[in-house]
Amino acid sequence: MIRQLEREMHAAATSTLNDWHRFKWDEARSAGFRGPAEAHLKATLQGGDTLARYDLAANEGVPRAVDHDLQMWGCVACNLCVTVCPNDAFFRLPTPAGSDLGSRQQYMVLAELCNECGNCMVFCPENGDPAQVKAKLYIDAGRFEAAGGNGFLLAAGDDQVAITARAGSESELPHLSELLNDPDEGLPLRIHDLAALAERSSG
Ligand code: SF4
Ligand code: SF4
Structure with a gap:
């Protein structure tokens, strides 16, 4: 359709x-x-x-399924999680040239927009819940600290997006930084404005 x-x-x-x-x-x-x-x-x-x-x-065909456990980076890049999310929580970035990350696109979740409705899990052809497995990005420090699972707090750095990883997610920092600070694409948000807003609303 x-x-x-x-x-x-x-x-x-x-x-x-x-x-x-x-x-x-x-x-x-x-x-x-x-x-x-x-x-x-x-x-x-x-x-x-x-x-x-x-x-x-x-x-009436059975939805496409891939016998592969979903990973944070690399997947069949079908884009369904972006298409079916009712809250615009998923977005994708092209894998930078020369990167060793699998697949041509990488998928990330804006954690504050995800209400864990489960829709992306229903449609994802791989095994796993994209909203939990893909990198979860937070703008609000309070919500980042209160939540569990993988997680990365974004803040405005001098000339780059500054990223703090939750314990256990640190090994993914170089990959995430490579994506969010890519000069051609990068994080599709005005992080200065959003970070200031999050600070005001929690203060
Ligand atoms: S679980 Fe979260 S990311 Fe997945 S479709 Fe629902 S709101 Fe969107
Ligand atoms: S639905 Fe699953 S396989 Fe498709 S792009 Fe999203 S995470 Fe990757």
């Missing part, structure tokens, strides 16, 4: 869902319909095979 949507948005020269919806409404109305549903209904009643794409036969 997502691939189909991507193709249709591309064909309509739209880059956001809102624009694409507007395009579909304009298209239907300029063809004399009251909206896209009426256009679809008419095509179906006229014998068009408009429902075949999403029928049971096309979707």
